[in-house]
Amino acid sequence: MSEGLVAGLGLRQPHYVDLLTRRPSLPFVEVHSENFFAEGGAALGVLHAVRADYAVSLHGVGLGLGSAVGLDEWHLQQLQQLVERVQPVRVSDHACFARAGGLHAQDLLPLRFDDATLNRLVDHVQQVQERLGRSILVEHLSAYVVWDGDTLAEPDFFNALTARSGCQLLLDVNNLYVNAHNAGGGPAAARAWMGAIRPGSVGEIHVAGHADVGALYIDDHGSPVIEPVWALLAEGRARFGRDVPILLERDTDIPPLDDLLAEVARAEVA
Amino acid sequence: MTADEQAALVAWIWGQPGALPPHGMQASERGLNAYREHAKALAVRALAAVFPRLQTWMGESEFAGLAWAFARTHPPRAGDMNRWGGELSAFLCGLPGMDEEPPALAAFEWALHCMAFAADDGPADEALWQQLQLTDPGHLRLRFATGIALHHLPISLNAMLSAGAEETGGGPLWLVWRSGWRPAWTPFAEAQQNVLAALLCEPTLAAALQAQPAEAPLLAAVLQQGWRQGWLLGAQRA
Numbered sequence: 179m180s181e182g183l184v185a186g187l188g189l190r191q192p193h194y195v196d197l198l199t200r201r202p203s204l205p206f207v208e209v210h211s212e213n214f215f216a217e218g219g220a221a222l223g224v225l226h227a228v229r230a231d232y233a234v235s236l237h238g239v240g241l242g243l244g245s246a247v248g249l250d251e252w253h254l255q256q257l258q259q260l261v262e263r264v265q266p267v268r269v270s271d272h273a274c275f276a277r278a279g280g281l282h283a284q285d286l287l288p289l290r291f292d293d294a295t296l297n298r299l300v301d302h303v304q305q306v307q308e309r310l311g312r313s314i315l316v317e318h319l320s321a322y323v324v325w326d327g328d329t330l331a332e333p334d335f336f337n338a339l340t341a342r343s344g345c346q347l348l349l350d351v352n353n354l355y356v357n358a359h360n361a362g363g364g365p366a367a368a369r370a371w372m373g374a375i376r377p378g379s380v381g382e383i384h385v386a387g388h389a390d391v392g393a394l395y396i397d398d399h400g401s402p403v404i405e406p407v408w409a410l411l412a413e414g415r416a417r418f419g420r421d422v423p424i425l426l427e428r429d430t431d432i433p434p435l436d437d438l439l440a441e442v443a444r445a446e447v448a
Numbered sequence: 449m450t451a452d453e454q455a456a457l458v459a460w461i462w463g464q465p466g467a468l469p470p471h472g473m474q475a476s477e478r479g480l481n482a483y484r485e486h487a488k489a490l491a492v493r494a495l496a497a498v499f500p501r502l503q504t505w506m507g508e509s510e511f512a513g514l515a516w517a518f519a520r521t522h523p524p525r526a527g528d529m530n531r532w533g534g535e536l537s538a539f540l541c542g543l544p545g546m547d548e549e550p551p552a553l554a555a556f557e558w559a560l561h562c563m564a565f566a567a568d569d570g571p572a573d574e575a576l577w578q579q580l581q582l583t584d585p586g587h588l589r590l591r592f593a594t595g596i597a598l599h600h601l602p603i604s605l606n607a608m609l610s611a612g613a614e615e616t617g618g619g620p621l622w623l624v625w626r627s628g629w630r631p632a633w634t635p636f637a638e639a640q641q642n643v644l645a646a647l648l649c650e651p652t653l654a655a656a657l658q659a660q661p662a663e664a665p666l667l668a669a670v671l672q673q674g675w676r677q678g679w680l681l682g683a684q685r686a
Binding site for chain 2: 212213215216217218219220221223238239240241242245246247250252253256275276277278279280281282283284285287289290292294295322323324325326327360393394396
């Protein structure tokens with residue numbers, strides 16, 4: 179039923195029952211890995227039920243792949259167990275740090291784009307890939323601060339990451355739009371970023387909404403996708419291939435499932 | 449970038465004592481505050497999801513203040529936010545002038561929350577009753593539902609806890625367990641608590657009866673209640 183489709187949906191708790199009851203045609207659904215780190219229980223039970231009908235993509239928000247203190251062994255164990263249970267179509271996380279000073283930031287904190295950080299990220303991505311026995315995707319961030327001392331342009335950083343680690347880039351066109359605006363630029367800067375990414379290295383494209391809080395755009399995944407971001411999606415698909423999977427993300431102010439399915443349908447033809 | 453640079457930013461975001469805005473970055477105040485505001489909102493949202501009755505008891509505004517105060521002193525240390533909040537009861541106990549209800553309620557709700565991630569129980573086994581008749585109690589151990597525990601709670605919480613409980617009645621003693629995939633709780637007779645505690649702790653049924661000989665006559669009532677309410681699932685050879 180989903181043959182030929184590429185646009186999937188981020189599945190969140192308010193839609194569990196609706197999705198399992200109606201079973202709309204989708205090529206995959208994405209879930210946040212950390213919400214299913216469990217030995218049993220309802221969440222895992224729902225995920226198994228979903229997996230019976232859908233391909234599942236595991237998208238992590240907690241590995242902190244760029245953390246200088248290294249990866250969390252417990253987190254890796256949990257992820258490995260979940261991957262073995264779910265057999266996901268893709269596994270992804272972010273090019274960020276989160277673990278530092280004994281704390282976990284519970285956020286996706288930006289990295290400095292330099293050789294030392296790149297080396298660490300490559301090493302950590304390879305550790306995860308070896309542990310899981312598969313390649314992963316790594317998403318670039320929307321960031322509200324920038325470290326001093328960058329020596330690499332961000333697209334070059336990710337081109338090197340994918341080439342050296344064997345991972346794929348998870349391209350988020352909303353992140354590009356948010357970053358371009360917050361840096362005082364516009365869609366042209368986002369297009370230039372995409373134009374500098376090596377074709378063939380993108381394994382998935384994310385699209386989402388964001389909040390306009392005045393001086394900053396915040397990547398809160400809490401509103402419908404806006405027209406300029408749809409346009410970036412279309413350009414991304416033209417550059418990286420129309421068979422690259424697309425994900426619609428919505429994490430806050432979650433509307434009825436039909437509203438999101440309408441956006442998924444639009445992503446399919448973007 | 450160094451571990452110290454990363455630690456400085458995380459410490460500032462979570463409002464750690466003495467943390468200063470980090471150096472070495474091009475950061476507007478709005479940009480930095482975006483991260484801290486996210487942390488504050490996340491702390492409230494995560495704790496409210498685990499402690500909804502505590503939030504109701506305290507009120508949304510006071511609970512939000514509590515959440516950030518707790519986060520600053522007990523920030524998350526792992527990437528799974530579902531595991532954060534277990535120290536809230538102790539934190540509340542340490543606050544000057546704290547009433548007895550909030551810490552007790554926090555411990556109760558944390559117990560319910562933790563059940564959500566435990567391994568699933570096997571089905572109840574009706575052979576239990578035959579085993580009880582035919583097997584030497586020195587070689588038998590009862591099998592209980594995941595998360596079973598007794599909580600002593602102020603009777604001022606009875607009305608709140610009765611909503612959603614398996615049976616009506618009042619505390620101060622409440623039994624919690626996981627029923628299928630959902631947490632369950634019920635008032636529990638104080639007279640039966642010692643025999644249940646022995647059944648939960650001792651390695652065999654015989655040892656439990658020896659530990660509480662005076663209360664052995666209550667055993668049948670406890671077992672029947674457990675079977676009826678679904679927290680006694682069977683027995684296995686010890």
